[in-house]
Every structure is written in structure tokens, then in C-alpha cells.
Amino acid sequence: MxxxxxxxxxxxxxxxxxxxxxxxxxxxxxxxxxxxxxxxxxxxxxxxxxxxxxxxxxxxxxxxxxxxxxxxxxxxxxxxxxxxxxxxxQTHHDHMICLKCGKIIEFMDREIERRQDQIASDNGFHLVKHSHQLYGLCGACQDLPAAEDQSAPASKA
Amino acid sequence: MxxxxxxxxxxxxxxxxxxxxxxxxxxxxxxxxxxxxxxxxxxxxxxxxxxxxxxxxxxxxxxxxxxxxxxxxxxxxxxxxxxxxxxxxQTHHDHMICLKCGKIIEFMDREIERRQDQIASDNGFHLVKHSHQLYGLCGACQDLPAAEDQSAPASKA
DNA sequence: ATATATATGAGAATGAGACTCAATAAGGAT
DNA sequence: ATCCTTATTGAGTCTCATTCTCATATATAT
Missing domain, CATH: 1.10.10.10 (Winged helix-like DNA-binding domain superfamily/Winged helix DNA-binding domain)
Incomplete structure (x- = not known):
């Protein structure tokens, strides 16, 4: 620090x-x-x-x-x-999360950010923050047919 | 039904x-x-x-x-x-939520959807679903300077 | 150093949601 | 229509993350 x-x-x-x-x-x-x-x-x-x-x-x-x-x-x-x-x-980014192993990948897309601003303004909203997550299976987990999870799963408690 | x-x-x-x-x-x-x-x-x-x-x-x-x-x-x-x-x-859409009054506006942007697919595929992810919310102040709530909430606020429990 | 307001921790409270299990009810077979 | 097997239900219990309470400890202005 x-x-x-x-x-x-x-x-x-x-x-x-x-x-x-x-x-x-x-x-x-x-x-x-x-x-x-x-x-x-x-x-x-x-x-x-x-x-x-x-x-x-x-x-x-x-x-x-x-x-x-x-x-x-x-x-x-x-x-x-x-x-x-x-x-x-870190610079601003959003997250992609594997539903099986909990792996998190960060992503950032200028066009998406721009569109968000546009959508808010089109609707008279003053945008404060956003929450954007993509959920799916990472490469590794797609290969394990029906095996057990690797670590912390992203399932609801 | x-x-x-x-x-x-x-x-x-x-x-x-x-x-x-x-x-x-x-x-x-x-x-x-x-x-x-x-x-x-x-x-x-x-x-x-x-x-x-x-x-x-x-x-x-x-x-x-x-x-x-x-x-x-x-x-x-x-x-x-x-x-x-x-x-x-309904057709697919995401949500914009007013932090003050809880109002929900639905939105949908083809370009954002396209980018999401692209990002997932670029990272070897098999996309299952996404969660995308914009948070801010709706037009009405921007005008009320520091007044009370209107209904269910979207604040964390 | 003192006064005073803020911070801390232990433990209780909260609340959404999942689980348990005995009682109930589908629905396929006869 | 009746039986029988298996799934479903509801009341209440449980979980677990997070917040709250309040008595004690501590930071800071003076």
C-alpha cells in the first residue's frame, strides 16, 4: 500500500x-x-x-x-x-463465470459499455453502475462429460 | 393459459x-x-x-x-x-433498475447480445446464460432532490 | 490527560431459500 | 374402480451470509 x-x-x-x-x-x-x-x-x-x-x-x-x-x-x-x-x-471489467468450477474470467468491451450508456440515456436514466455476468462452461469443464466439480461451484446456496 | x-x-x-x-x-x-x-x-x-x-x-x-x-x-x-x-x-431482454424507486425498464440490444457471444467464444466458453443489469436513477427520481423512496427500493437487505 | 464520540467483537437476529419427513395423492397396471 | 409404487406436499426446521445490538475499548480534538 x-x-x-x-x-x-x-x-x-x-x-x-x-x-x-x-x-x-x-x-x-x-x-x-x-x-x-x-x-x-x-x-x-x-x-x-x-x-x-x-x-x-x-x-x-x-x-x-x-x-x-x-x-x-x-x-x-x-x-x-x-x-x-x-x-x-484494475481497469473496469465485467465477469464470465464457469457454472461448474467457478472459474472467473474478466472481460471488457468498449462497444458494450457504449451501448449501455446509450440505452440509459435513451430512457432518461442517470446510470450509476451496472452488473454484467456471462455464465457458462469453461473449456476444461466442457471436456469433463459428467464428472464432479473441481472447486467452489457457482450454484445457489 | x-x-x-x-x-x-x-x-x-x-x-x-x-x-x-x-x-x-x-x-x-x-x-x-x-x-x-x-x-x-x-x-x-x-x-x-x-x-x-x-x-x-x-x-x-x-x-x-x-x-x-x-x-x-x-x-x-x-x-x-x-x-x-x-x-x-416475452422476447429476451435485460433490465434497467432505478436505485431509488425500484422501477424496472426492460431493454434489449442486438449488438450487446452479439458481443457477448463473441466474448464467450473467444474465451472457449460455452455460454449458458447471462445476467445484465443497469442501475441508476430514473427520470422521475432524478427530479426529487432528496425525497423518500416511492415503493420497494432496490437496496441490499 | 480528559472528554466524548466512534469502533469493536461476541453473539444474537434476520431472512431467503433449501431440507426433512410423515402424511397425502398421482397415475400406471390390473 | 382399486392397488401399489413412487412422487409431492406442507409445516416446520435448518443453513448460511450478512446485519444488528450493546457493552467495552479506543481514537482524536482540546
Whole structure:
């Protein structure tokens, strides 16, 4: 985490009369140190391994702050658990998700983005965000005829 | 509900060794009689009003069957509750949702659909379905500066 | 250093949806 | 029409992610 990001975070906190705490700092650091699409528990376990004393409630609360401040993106891939990703390290993209093994591939298409803006404006909408996921079978999973899943399946709880 | 749809449903049931029941018939009829994006409880209340004895568990189970058989589309608009819509009466479309009043506008863009197929194929994915939502403020809600919500907000539970 | 408002964690609460299982009901065979 | 096998139902239980509560701890302005 750079000094710049730290200042950025402190400013965001101050703006809402929020305080800097060791937990918040550790969560920000952990989040900025990963490029993955992680759920709350991934972050929780990562912090516990680093001996950071923190609870899930605090992680959820802090992730909300980080989302508002633009540090992370909160995404719903439809399996009942939110994923959080480092937004600073990445340019905007959407996701393609394998229904069998849960693999996530990022994609970005300028034309789709443009069309979205157009559709919103055509309908008098002020576009705030969008959610766009493609679901299917990745190459590897298409080859396994009727075998078991490989890892976390993207099925609904 | 037409005779054709009824036959279609019976065939789908038979194909999986499932049985026709008064509950399943009532649920199909109720779903085909609406063009809205309804959640389980909307359907539950609608059926109870018609004096149909049915439980939520049966509705969930039947909606899964109807989804597989192509009668309904199950959609996740990100507020933790699935919405179900009559798929027969409509051509494919995606949704634009007002973050303030919950209003839903349907849209469809051939170019976006085409790009999605292309992206999937470029990545070796076999595309099964997609989920595409635009979130923002509808025209009416942009005018209300900081007023209260109008109806069901699309905020996360 | 003090005062005061905010943050934290443990655990309880919430809520959508899936599961359990005994009782009930289809529907094919006779 | 009756039997018999198998699927279905509903009430209630369970799950699990996430949020809430509230007493205690801590950051920050002064």
C-alpha cells in the first residue's frame, strides 16, 4: 500500500467523521494486496493468519467504507455471497463465470459499455453502475462429460 | 393459459417422471397470467388469495421446474431476492433498475447480445446464460432532490 | 490527560431459500 | 374402480451470509 493510498483513505475517513483504526488499516492493506475476487471469509482468514485481531462484522463494515471510497468493488455473482475486488489496481471489467468450477474470467468491451450508456440515456436514466455476468462452461469443464466439480461451484446456496 | 401450454407443461413433467398436481397447475397458471417481475412471496400471496392451498416450499420447487422447462426466467437483481417472470409472453431482454424507486425498464440490444457471444467464444466458453443489469436513477427520481423512496427500493437487505 | 464520540467483537437476529419427513395423492397396471 | 409404487406436499426446521445490538475499548480534538 502506498503513502498516497493511505492519505486517500485517511481523507475519506475524515470526510465522514470516521476514525483510523488498526483493523481498518489492516483490511485496506490486505485488500490492496490482492487482485482476486474474494469473499468476506477469504479476507477474514487472511487477516487471522497475519495475527490481525478482527471480526467478520468489522470486515463487512470496513468493506462498505472501502466501497464507498472507491477502493474496492463489491460484486454479486449470484451464488449468495458477495465478492470484493481491488478496484485501484484494475481497469473496469465485467465477469464470465464457469457454472461448474467457478472459474472467473474478466472481460471488457468498449462497444458494450457504449451501448449501455446509450440505452440509459435513451430512457432518461442517470446510470450509476451496472452488473454484467456471462455464465457458462469453461473449456476444461466442457471436456469433463459428467464428472464432479473441481472447486467452489457457482450454484445457489 | 392455453391448451398448448398445458400440454407443453405435462410433457415437460413426464420427461422427468414428475407428476401433475393441482398446485403445480395453479402456479403455472398464476405465472403465465402475469407479466411482472415477481418474487416468491408475490406468487404465494396471489395464490392464497385465489384460495389455492400451497406452501412457499412448493412454489420454490415448482418455479425451479418451470425455469428448467423454459416457462419462466429467474433473475437476480441484487437485492437478495429472486424475481421470476413469464418467459413465454416475452422476447429476451435485460433490465434497467432505478436505485431509488425500484422501477424496472426492460431493454434489449442486438449488438450487446452479439458481443457477448463473441466474448464467450473467444474465451472457449460455452455460454449458458447471462445476467445484465443497469442501475441508476430514473427520470422521475432524478427530479426529487432528496425525497423518500416511492415503493420497494432496490437496496441490499 | 480528559472528554466524548466512534469502533469493536461476541453473539444474537434476520431472512431467503433449501431440507426433512410423515402424511397425502398421482397415475400406471390390473 | 382399486392397488401399489413412487412422487409431492406442507409445516416446520435448518443453513448460511450478512446485519444488528450493546457493552467495552479506543481514537482524536482540546
Amino acid at each position: 502506498t503513502t498516497k493510498h493511505l492519505r486517500q483513505f485517511k481523507d475519506a475517513l475524515k470526510q465522514d467523521s470516521l476514525r483510523m483504526t488498526s483493523q481498518r488499516l489492516a483490511i485496506l492493506d490486505d485488500v490492496l494486496g490482492s487482485e482476486e475476487h474474494r469473499e468476506c471469509d477469504d479476507i477474514y482468514l487472511s487477516l487471522r493468519q497475519k495475527k490481525v485481531p478482527v471480526s467478520r462484522a468489522t470486515i463487512y463494515r470496513t468493506l462498505d467504507i472501502l466501497e464507498k471510497a472507491g477502493f474496492v468493488r463489491k460484486m454479486d455473482i449470484g451464488d449468495g455471497r458477495f465478492r470484493y475486488e481491488n478496484k485501484l489496481a | 392455453t391448451t398448448k401450454h398445458l400440454r407443453q407443461f405435462k410433457d415437460a413433467l413426464k420427461q422427468d417422471s414428475l407428476r401433475m398436481t393441482s398446485q403445480r397447475l395453479a402456479i403455472l397458471d398464476d405465472v403465465l397470467g402475469s407479466e411482472e417481475h415477481r418474487e416468491c412471496d408475490d406468487i404465494y400471496l396471489s395464490l392464497r388469495q385465489k384460495k389455492v392451498p400451497v406452501s412457499r416450499a412448493t412454489i420454490y420447487r415448482t418455479l425451479d421446474i418451470l425455469e428448467k422447462a423454459g416457462f419462466v426466467r429467474k433473475m437476480d437483481i441484487g437485492d437478495g431476492r429472486f424475481r421470476y417472470e413469464n418467459k413465454l409472453a
